[in-house]
Amino acid sequence: xxxxxxxxxxxxxYDDNVIISDLSLKIREGEFFTLLGPSGCGKTTLLRMIxxxxxxxxxxxxxxxxxxxxxxxxxxxxGMVFQNYAIFPHLSVKNNVMFGLKNQDTRLKKAEMIQxxxxxxxxxxxEEYADRKPEALSGGQQQxxxxxxxxxxxxxxxxxxxxxxxxxxxxRVEMRETIREIQRSVGITTVYVTHDQEEAMAVSDRIAxxxxxxxxxxxxxxxxxxxPANLFVASFIGRxxxxxxxxxxxxxxxxxxxxxxxxxxxGATLRPDAAREQSVVVSVRPEEFYITQGVGIPATVNSxxxxxLNMQYFLTLDTGEQVQVIQEAELDAFLExxxxxxxxxxxxxxxxxxxxxxxxxxxxxxxxxx
Amino acid sequence: xxxxxxxxxxxxxxFAILGLYAIFLVLPLFLLLRNSVIGADGFFSLEYFRxxxxxxxxxxTLFNSFFVSVSVTVVSLVLGTLFAYFYNLFExxxxxxxxxxALLCSMSPPVIGAYSWIQMFGRSGLFTKLIKSLTGFRMPxxxxxxxxxxxxxxxxxxLVFLYVxxxxxxxxxxxxxxxxxxxxxxxxxxxxxxxxxxxxxxxxAALLVFMRAFADFATPLLIGKGxxxxxxVIYNSYVGETNTNHYFxxxxxxxxxxxxxxxxxxxxxxxxxxxxxxxxxHPIERHKPGPLAGALMHIYCYLLVGIAFLPQVFIAxxxxxxxxxxxxxxxxxxxSYREAFSRILGKALPNTLSIGxxxxxxxxxxxxxxxxxxxxxxxxxxxxxxxxSMVPYIIxxxxxxxxxxIAFNQGxxxxxxxxxxxxxxxxxxxxxxxxxxxxxxxQQIPMSIEEAAISLGCSQMKAFFVVTVPMMANGxxxxxxxxxxxxxxxxxxxxxxxxxxxxxxxxxxxxxxVQGNDGVASAIATIxxxxxxxxxxxxxxxxxxxxxxx
Numbered sequence: 001x002x003x004x005x006x007x008x009x010x011x012x013x014y015d016d017n018v019i020i021s022d023l024s025l026k027i028r029e030g031e032f033f034t035l036l037g038p039s040g041c042g043k044t045t046l047l048r049m050i051x052x053x054x055x056x057x058x059x060x061x062x063x064x065x066x067x068x069x070x071x072x073x074x075x076x077x078x079g080m081v082f083q084n085y086a087i088f089p090h091l092s093v094k095n096n097v098m099f100g101l102k103n104q105d106t107r108l109k110k111a112e113m114i115q116x117x118x119x120x121x122x123x124x125x126x127e128e129y130a131d132r133k134p135e136a137l138s139g140g141q142q143q144x145x146x147x148x149x150x151x152x153x154x155x156x157x158x159x160x161x162x163x164x165x166x167x168x169x170x171x172r173v174e175m176r177e178t179i180r181e182i183q184r185s186v187g188i189t190t191v192y193v194t195h196d197q198e199e200a201m202a203v204s205d206r207i208a209x210x211x212x213x214x215x216x217x218x219x220x221x222x223x224x225x226x227x228p229a230n231l232f233v234a235s236f237i238g239r240x241x242x243x244x245x246x247x248x249x250x251x252x253x254x255x256x257x258x259x260x261x262x263x264x265x266x267g268a269t270l271r272p273d274a275a276r277e278q279s280v281v282v283s284v285r286p287e288e289f290y291i292t293q294g295v296g297i298p299a300t301v302n303s304x305x306x307x308x309l310n311m312q313y314f315l316t317l318d319t320g321e322q323v324q325v326i327q328e329a330e331l332d333a334f335l336e337x338x339x340x341x342x343x344x345x346x347x348x349x350x351x352x353x354x355x356x357x358x359x360x361x362x363x364x365x366x367x368x369x370x
Numbered sequence: 371x372x373x374x375x376x377x378x379x380x381x382x383x384x385f386a387i388l389g390l391y392a393i394f395l396v397l398p399l400f401l402l403l404r405n406s407v408i409g410a411d412g413f414f415s416l417e418y419f420r421x422x423x424x425x426x427x428x429x430x431t432l433f434n435s436f437f438v439s440v441s442v443t444v445v446s447l448v449l450g451t452l453f454a455y456f457y458n459l460f461e462x463x464x465x466x467x468x469x470x471x472a473l474l475c476s477m478s479p480p481v482i483g484a485y486s487w488i489q490m491f492g493r494s495g496l497f498t499k500l501i502k503s504l505t506g507f508r509m510p511x512x513x514x515x516x517x518x519x520x521x522x523x524x525x526x527x528x529l530v531f532l533y534v535x536x537x538x539x540x541x542x543x544x545x546x547x548x549x550x551x552x553x554x555x556x557x558x559x560x561x562x563x564x565x566x567x568x569x570x571x572x573x574x575a576a577l578l579v580f581m582r583a584f585a586d587f588a589t590p591l592l593i594g595k596g597x598x599x600x601x602x603v604i605y606n607s608y609v610g611e612t613n614t615n616h617y618f619x620x621x622x623x624x625x626x627x628x629x630x631x632x633x634x635x636x637x638x639x640x641x642x643x644x645x646x647x648x649x650x651x652h653p654i655e656r657h658k659p660g661p662l663a664g665a666l667m668h669i670y671c672y673l674l675v676g677i678a679f680l681p682q683v684f685i686a687x688x689x690x691x692x693x694x695x696x697x698x699x700x701x702x703x704x705x706s707y708r709e710a711f712s713r714i715l716g717k718a719l720p721n722t723l724s725i726g727x728x729x730x731x732x733x734x735x736x737x738x739x740x741x742x743x744x745x746x747x748x749x750x751x752x753x754x755x756x757x758x759s760m761v762p763y764i765i766x767x768x769x770x771x772x773x774x775x776i777a778f779n780q781g782x783x784x785x786x787x788x789x790x791x792x793x794x795x796x797x798x799x800x801x802x803x804x805x806x807x808x809x810x811x812x813q814q815i816p817m818s819i820e821e822a823a824i825s826l827g828c829s830q831m832k833a834f835f836v837v838t839v840p841m842m843a844n845g846x847x848x849x850x851x852x853x854x855x856x857x858x859x860x861x862x863x864x865x866x867x868x869x870x871x872x873x874x875x876x877x878x879x880x881x882x883x884v885q886g887n888d889g890v891a892s893a894i895a896t897i898x899x900x901x902x903x904x905x906x907x908x909x910x911x912x913x914x915x916x917x918x919x920x
Binding site for chain 2: 051053072073074075076078079080082083084086087088089090099100103104146149150153159
């Protein structure tokens with residue numbers, strides 16, 4: 001049975017060192033929810049509080065309406081997948097998978113246990129290794145064992161702590177599809193921790209971006225990429241150019257100046273209450289620039305990198321600011337170093353933030369953070 | 371709402387272990403300290419300390435012990451390091467054999483070594499007489515300072531060899547190649563690269579060797595003659611035939627602890643100055659030495675190990691000689707064994723096995739629990755346990771014995787003369803080593819393995835026994851065998867604590883040596899050596915990597 005998870009004013013500290021001061025969050029039943037953030041942001045700490053491996057210094061954690069604060073971790077009915085797999089090296093693959101079944105209150109018959117274990121081993125494509133010791137398996141296979149082991153007990157919640165970070169790049173992509181697929185088919189509430197924003201976007205229904213023990217934004221991958229709630233989210237998710245800018249009014253219409261008097265009409269996407277004279281910071285992703293001979297921000301090409309699909313340019317604006325621009329790579333058509341160009345921006349896509357970066361000034365920002 | 375701090379089984383275990391330490395370590399040491407400052411009139415007095423430091427008969431033993439220990443440490447370091455260097459950097463033939471024999475040397479009880487050297491080169495030793503009759507030349511005396519250093523060194527240089535070998539295995543080959551690439555000669559490389567990289571390990575080995583040499587009491591007792599060392603004085607003032615004075619013994623014991631504690635602190639300070647960690651991706655490749663160098667290296671290694679092993683071979687040989695009324699005759703017989711078995715089968719052998727096994731089981735169990743508390747449950751209480759568990763490391767064996775007698779000779783808990791007190795003494799003495807090795811094993815096991823088990827429904831206790839302990843098993847097993855060997859060869863504590871009912875094999879050897887029953891003593895010694903050898907071979911089967919930590 002899947003549950004929803006409510007975290008109400010959670011607090012975590014080690015003596016005087018506060019990791020999470022006050023954090024609230026609602027995770028919906030059956031969703032794939034990711035905690036994303038740089039290392040040290042408190043995402044693993046929060047996950048381990050849900051699991052019960054970390055003490056809770058304040059606030060309440062609920063599975064549905066049940067407060068779990070005082071329930072021992074082995075009674076929370078969770079499945080957990082660890083960064084280092086945590087496979088029991090002295091047990092065969094099959095016994096690893098059956099381990100949790102043997103600890104259940106109402107013990108199944110041996111035949112039922114084996115049947116169940118075999119079903120999940122098949123699901124994870126590890127049935128052929130059933131009688132091997134884990135040391136004979138590759139990292140990817142070990143992680144499959146770990147996943148089967150966590151799922152076979154049909155837990156209320158599946159918790160995953162950076163499960164893919166020990167795998168090589170190709171296997172990582174393959175495994176994350178597997179994880180996503182299995183989660184969909186089992187329909188279990190899943191909390192997933194990662195520092196890899198691409199991975200987070202690939203697997204999640206919703207993502208909570210965390211920094212310094214606080215939630216910055218909660219939303220779908222699309223929402224947080226396209227309309228980040230603040231400058232941290234904008235720069236942590238994907239790559240972006242951060243530029244100084246200024247909003248001024250002309251005839252009641254807000255105009256955005258980046259790098260000189262560019263006067264970009266941003267009225268369509270800017271929040272009405274932000275339409276006043278003020279300094280701002282602007283996030284322009286590399287693909288939100290285009291190189292033009294027409295009107296634009298004047299810039300000089302420093303260097304370029306050929307990435308196959310795209311060509312990446314590094315340019316210096318006349319204000320001295322450095323920017324990256326990505327363009328589809330054309331046959332034999334590229335800019336030389338030192339070339340003078342103008343940069344246009346795709347107006348609907350760029351994001352404008354208050355001068356301190358703390359909040360977005362755009363309409364259409366979705367943030368489910370409580 | 372805060373989570374409640376759950377009071378679980380591990381807290382209970384913490385308190386239980388702390389309680390045991392309080393009763394069997396803190397209390398005896400406290401009483402020892404108290405007794406040391408109670409004068410003949412029953413009031414506080416420093417008269418025993420004054421007596422010790424004003425009478426040359428006493429205080430010179432402190433210097434003697436110090437000279438012996440320093441000499442043994444230096445000689446062992448030189449011999450052992452050189453041996454390890456040849457052994458690990460060059461192709462030496464018969465490697466496993468050399469290592470096994472070296473290990474056997476380090477594990478034979480000191481009493482056998484000292485006794486055997488006397489039988490060979492003593493005043494009426496076999497070789498002394500042989501050389502005299504062949505050449506007319508009278509061998510220099512083996513008794514005294516030189517003899518003590520010889521016997522103890524033979525036993526302790528293998529420890530240096532083991533430690534330094536471990537360090538050499540952690541040196542990455544590229545470091546040596548880099549040194550050669552920079553134009554360093556082999557000799558210079560040894561002094562400028564290899565030795566500094568091994569320095570922390572050599573310091574650790576030096577401490578171990580010093581402590582063992584300082585506390586060794588059987589060797590100087592047998593071979594020291596006029597050259598008295600500190601543990602002998604402790605022993606004599608405690609169980610000697612004349613002038614036994616328990617208060618004075620307590621005072622000397624306190625002095626002994628202070629000295630070893632000082633050495634311990636000096637070593638700590640020295641080793642903290644160079645700590646670095648190494649991990650070899652590419653271990654050192656062994657080279658084939660040139661013909662001359664190779665021959666010299668082989669001679670060195672085999673001569674060293676041969677001399678150190680000679681006493682054991684000699685004792686084994688002597689045990690098969692025919693004798694009559696303690697005079698050896700021509701020819702061979704099993705009479706010594708017949709006699710030996712008739713003496714030990716009743717008490718000494720069963721005692722050694724039962725006392726040894728009880729101590730072993732408890733040591734392993736407690737070491738696992740304490741290691742878990744220290745590694746996984748770091749808190750103030752367990753910090754205290756950690757510190758307490760290391761205290762016996764610096765206390766000479768005889769002192770442990772005396773402290774236990776003082777505490778449990780009277781009062782609510784009378785244990786002296788029982789097998790229990792022997793077991794307790796062995797546990798106290800062996801725990802520091804076993805805990806250290808268990809801690810090292812446990813640190814290699816990631817916490818998440820246990821958490822995985824808990825998330826799958828195990829209680830903490832169950833997770834520990836179902837997952838963690840089996841994962842530690844291999845390391846524990848090989849550690850246990852080493853503990854077993856040290857337990858069955860222990861003498862210095864047992865000699866203070868034993869009674870007629872708790873006689874053990876080492877004590878039986880000692881008693882027969884003292885009584886001059888050479889054949890029987892040799893036979894029992896050989897039985898003990900056989901027991902040790904079998905245990906060691908078992909160990910080598912169990913431990914995968916053949917790396918030893920004592």
